Amino acid sequence: MLRNALRLYCKGSLTVYCCPVMTRQKQTCHVLENRRTYSSAMSERKKFYQDVSISHGEGGVFEINLDHRKLKTPGGKLFTVPNEALAVAVATEWDVQRDTLKFYTMHMTTLCNTALDNPTQRNKDQMIAAALKYLETDTICYRVEEPPGLVQLQKTEWDPVMDWIEKRYNVVIGSSSNIMGPTIPEETKDTFRQHLASFNFWALTGLEFVITQLKSVILSFGLIDRHLMVEKAVQLSRLEEEFQIHHWGNVEWAHEYDLQELRSRTAAGVLFVHLSSESATMKRKLLQDLEFPQPRKPWN
Amino acid sequence: MSVSFTVAPLRACRDILKELRAVKGPGYQRSPAYRYVMDQFRHNRITSEKLCRSQQDLLHRASSYLCLLQSTRLHLSLHAEYHGEGSTREKGLGDVARMVGLALPTQPGGKGWE
Numbered sequence: 001m002l003r004n005a006l007r008l009y010c011k012g013s014l015t016v017y018c019c020p021v022m023t024r025q026k027q028t029c030h031v032l033e034n035r036r037t038y039s040s041a042m043s044e045r046k047k048f049y050q051d052v053s054i055s056h057g058e059g060g061v062f063e064i065n066l067d068h069r070k071l072k073t074p075g076g077k078l079f080t081v082p083n084e085a086l087a088v089a090v091a092t093e094w095d096v097q098r099d100t101l102k103f104y105t106m107h108m109t110t111l112c113n114t115a116l117d118n119p120t121q122r123n124k125d126q127m128i129a130a131a132l133k134y135l136e137t138d139t140i141c142y143r144v145e146e147p148p149g150l151v152q153l154q155k156t157e158w159d160p161v162m163d164w165i166e167k168r169y170n171v172v173i174g175s176s177s178n179i180m181g182p183t184i185p186e187e188t189k190d191t192f193r194q195h196l197a198s199f200n201f202w203a204l205t206g207l208e209f210v211i212t213q214l215k216s217v218i219l220s221f222g223l224i225d226r227h228l229m230v231e232k233a234v235q236l237s238r239l240e241e242e243f244q245i246h247h248w249g250n251v252e253w254a255h256e257y258d259l260q261e262l263r264s265r266t267a268a269g270v271l272f273v274h275l276s277s278e279s280a281t282m283k284r285k286l287l288q289d290l291e292f293p294q295p296r297k298p299w300n
Numbered sequence: 301m302s303v304s305f306t307v308a309p310l311r312a313c314r315d316i317l318k319e320l321r322a323v324k325g326p327g328y329q330r331s332p333a334y335r336y337v338m339d340q341f342r343h344n345r346i347t348s349e350k351l352c353r354s355q356q357d358l359l360h361r362a363s364s365y366l367c368l369l370q371s372t373r374l375h376l377s378l379h380a381e382y383h384g385e386g387s388t389r390e391k392g393l394g395d396v397a398r399m400v401g402l403a404l405p406t407q408p409g410g411k412g413w414e
Contacts (some may be wrong), residue, residue, distance in 0.1 A: 054332055084336065089365070092333040096323040105372050226360045230367040253382040253399065260378060263371035271364045276359075 003136075015295055045101045052095040054087045059064045066094060075117035082202070086112065102188035107268030115205045117264040127204045128196045132189050133175075136181060139237060143177045152244050157236055164227055165218050171193065173218070192217075202276035210269035213237075213262060222271050230267045234259070309355075312362040313341045319369035337362075 049066035055061045060079040064071040065085060071079040071094075081087045086108070093106045103110070122130075140158045144150055159177070166173060171188040199207065210220045214237040222228040228236070235242060238259070245255055316337055321328045328334055344358055381387055382399065392406050 052332075088332050088336040092320075092331065095331055095333075102376065105376055107368075107372075226357060229360070230364050251401075253378070257375065257378045257382065260371045260375040263367055263377050267364050267368035267371060269362065271368060272366070274361055 007116070047097050047101055048100055050096075052091045054091050064091050064094065073113045073116045075113075077116055079112065079116065081112055082280065083275065083279070086091070086272075089271065089275070105264070107265055108272060111206055111209060111268065111272045114209075115202045122220070124199075124201055125206060127201075128193055130170050131196060131204075131208060131217060132192060134211055135184055135192070135217045137191070138173075139214070140218045141175045141182050143175050143202070144240075145177050150240060153239060153243055157239055161218060161222055161228070161236065165221055168225065169221075170228075176215065189190055199273075200276060203273045206269050206272035206276060210266055210273065213265045213269060223266070224273055230263060230270060234263050235267055309341065309345070309359060309362075313337065314357060314368060316362065316366050316369065319373065320367065323369065323373055337365075 009013065049069075051065075051067055053065045054062050055065055057078070057080050061082055062084055063078065065079055073079050079090075081090065089108045090112060093109050097106075129164050140162055143154050143158075162173065162175060165171070169188075169191055172185055173188060174182045176182040196204065196207075207220060207224065210223060211217055214220055214223075214233060216237055219233045219237055223233045224229065241255070250256065317328075317334065320331065320333055320337075324331055339360065341360075344355060391399075397404055
């Protein structure tokens, strides 16, 4: 419980990367200097455009246009995304803003900015190592010994996810109820390292964001592998809080607020990972299916 | 891959469009998101396979996007209500107390000096 309380107070390692769109001054690569030009996530700017549109850029990338101006990252680079789905998601975020721009609700834009600018200047190996380090303090691995209701709840809700990941990746993780946590065997880490190496940089950025939000590598994998839905993963991440809410009551301005914020960030992260790793392929059906077209089916 | 959920495509599509209408207003049918979502649902609808893996993947993605739209809207409304401009400062003491479930004390019969 203490560990969870400590973790609840740590808001996450990823720098909040929301900033005015067009920066006038020149940016150097130095992180400290960059930080001075970032406005905080909670500051708001007036909406300065009417229309948002998407256009094709060089090399098959997509760009976002606010009126006639091209969107740029906080680092000054041209904002480009590799596929249309991401472009639509980002454009929608800008499109739904009313009188002021609320950057703290624009999670897809934030993630794209982070992937494009890479403000902490890390490479793929460093990100993979950070993710595996987080496995040692994974929420699912830490079990309490009391109260008995929570012990039972952790068993019934978290054990299936643990079984799923151990079976899916053929690894051993285990859980523990002491403060040091379980010892993760090297083979497990190697298996995950190999799996994560197949992710591209953008997908790893998204994955790291999801891990930081859910405070769990196992739940993040469950989400990325489509074993869990976003709402379920968030509920499992907040299991102890849900248990206490069930017992003591729900406080809307804290619990509900945190829940919706966590859901929106997690959903954005998962969507970002999936959209960054997609490759659009059209599979043609066999010729015999085309000769005898099926009657139009209603939605199933 | 174990599929531990079922999402009805029509329901997902309808809910996404409902969310878009809620955030965009009357012009939502002209937005790029509307066109893209309708496109995706139309093109991936007809399949003769019962358990189409890519269909499940797309449904998961649709459901994630729906969750994103819904939770962002709710987060924003909660923020405006409890943390935004005029949510605490311009309110009177009684209103702020009521927000956290408390009430100012009342003394039946008045305070004596009124």
